[in-house]
Amino acid sequence: MSFALPKVMGVVNVTPDSFSDGGRFLGAPAAIAHALKLVEQGADILDIGGESTRPGAEPVDAAEELARVLPVIEAVRARWDGPISVDTLKPAVARAAVAAGAGVWNDVSALAGRPDSLETAAQLGCEVVLMHMQGEPRTMQADPTYGDVVAEVAAFLAHRAEQAMLAGVARGNISLDPGVGFGKTAEHNLALLRDLDRIVALGFPVVLGVSRKRLIQAVDASAADPADRLGGSLALALWGAARGCAVVRAHDVRETVQALKLWAAVAGG
């Protein structure tokens, strides 16, 4: 058991189609206001994304993605000193985001999505989140298959971290994420959460994204609407905290911060 309080990464989706809040913060003013509200609520990191990675999502081109995220990153950077991450598969978007003040590249393809992703991350010298995904968002939930999901995800993440370091990314800049919901059935997700210690044991900070995910509906059929998944999101965030996750990615920042504070107050003494 670990009692270190994980940091809370607040989600800012500047997209029309994100699974839980698509379209709500599409315009820059709404997204900026939302981001600053998450900071007030206690977010330690803001994760700003302009392309949905929900199952079945269609890709957007780099120009459109940049037009969505850059004004938000710039405006937040001008008003807040904390870490900003950009959630993107595209090196060009990561490059522009870092120039605008982002310090973290959160890549759901673990820097394997484009031929120049590794090299770009090394050049930028930014932090990176390497996440496991089987397949690609458009088709990843069609028929996810594993022999031993925990062993395969752990081996993939260890390999991607190795590749990143070989390309010149500093070890201290790497975090890992098992990618709950990315090419995984509910059983796969539960197995990964159950054995999260094996991902933490790889020796890198672990980021966990469970907020409002479909796994919650798989366990509680009444939670078909992502807005009805707060209880499950908090339960899984605390589960991750107890297993030593360094960062919890959350839409409901105020509630997540409060849950973690209470957990830490009891667990840490």
Ligand code: HH2
């Ligand atoms: N989940 C989502 C997006 N990015 N990044 C990391 N590192 N880990 C995650 O679990 C993760 C992620 C999906 O959530 P959301 O951003 O709310 O939805 P969408 O991809 O539809 O915008």
